[in-house]
Amino acid sequence: MLRRTAWLRPIYCTATAAAAYGNRAERGPSSAVMRKFCCTATTTTTIVTPVPRHNSVLTLNGGKSMATGRTPSEVLSPPIHLAVTPETLARIEQRQQTAFDFFDETLQLYGVEQLIFCFNGGKDCTVLLDLLMRYCRQQGISSRDIPMLYIKSDDAFAEIDEFVARCVQHYDVQLIEYEESLKEALTHMSADMPRIKAVFVGSRNTDPYCEHLAPMQPTDNGWPPMMRLNPLLEWSYHDVWHYIHMNSVAYCPLYDRGYTSIGYRSNTVPNPHLKRLDSSDFRPAWELADPTLERAGRVARKQ
Numbered sequence: 001m002l003r004r005t006a007w008l009r010p011i012y013c014t015a016t017a018a019a020a021y022g023n024r025a026e027r028g029p030s031s032a033v034m035r036k037f038c039c040t041a042t043t044t045t046t047i048v049t050p051v052p053r054h055n056s057v058l059t060l061n062g063g064k065s066m067a068t069g070r071t072p073s074e075v076l077s078p079p080i081h082l083a084v085t086p087e088t089l090a091r092i093e094q095r096q097q098t099a100f101d102f103f104d105e106t107l108q109l110y111g112v113e114q115l116i117f118c119f120n121g122g123k124d125c126t127v128l129l130d131l132l133m134r135y136c137r138q139q140g141i142s143s144r145d146i147p148m149l150y151i152k153s154d155d156a157f158a159e160i161d162e163f164v165a166r167c168v169q170h171y172d173v174q175l176i177e178y179e180e181s182l183k184e185a186l187t188h189m190s191a192d193m194p195r196i197k198a199v200f201v202g203s204r205n206t207d208p209y210c211e212h213l214a215p216m217q218p219t220d221n222g223w224p225p226m227m228r229l230n231p232l233l234e235w236s237y238h239d240v241w242h243y244i245h246m247n248s249v250a251y252c253p254l255y256d257r258g259y260t261s262i263g264y265r266s267n268t269v270p271n272p273h274l275k276r277l278d279s280s281d282f283r284p285a286w287e288l289a290d291p292t293l294e295r296a297g298r299v300a301r302k303q
Helices: 015-022 086-109 123-139 158-171 182-192 237-246 253-257
Strands: 045-047 082-084 115-118 148-151 175-178 198-200 216-218 227-229
Touching: 082 086, 086 123, 086 237, 115 123, 123 158, 123 237, 148 158, 148 182, 158 253, 175 182
Parallel strands: 115 148, 115 198, 148 175, 198 227
Antiparallel strands: 045 082, 216 227
């Protein structure tokens, strides 16, 4: 059902994209959005040998990407050498396993057809998307069974809109778009898709108003009744970047230019704490040493 104030547009990918997802274990992220990277760590050990993984987590295999099963040259990206401590490696493995356990629990409570995930093109949602799609593949669930909800805005960065489109193609997901506030979008979505009972969200407990969220928590009064699913609550800022780097996950290129928390064009600038001293450029997001400064690039909206 289409509305005048809200529009619902499933995006159906090509057969080529569908076939690509069918070979998810042999594919890498889109080369057009792959970036060089390094992980921030105080004491480092270079991990270049195969590492055992938890039973539902993909493996580092002779230099191949843990998420894609392909070598760096196969995805047109530079060689991957992760500088992380063994403790960091173990923590990210545990984070991944905990997320997969959360998905197991979710499917004990809801049918796949009752689920949707909210995506905004940011780093946290990108990690959630990659985790969820990996889980679905391992469980034999179609990538199109859990739609992606994206709230469009005239104030959005073009890079975000482009990255969302790339993710739709790369993961072969069904895209549901509304052009209004999140609350209004969920209200109209509930009417248009009454089967949806729970929504995956990439919130972390360091986000504004999220410090007291539970992993599964109903929406607040005045919002359409729905269960919020928050599998990334305990993840830190650097956990997110370690996961992205260790699994060769493609991300929005704005993060290469010093953006650390992306909202809209009117309220987001590169993080001033990443400004290079010898130029007008900014260091990439993952080089932010103090994660409490993640939102330092957010500015008050102009009235």
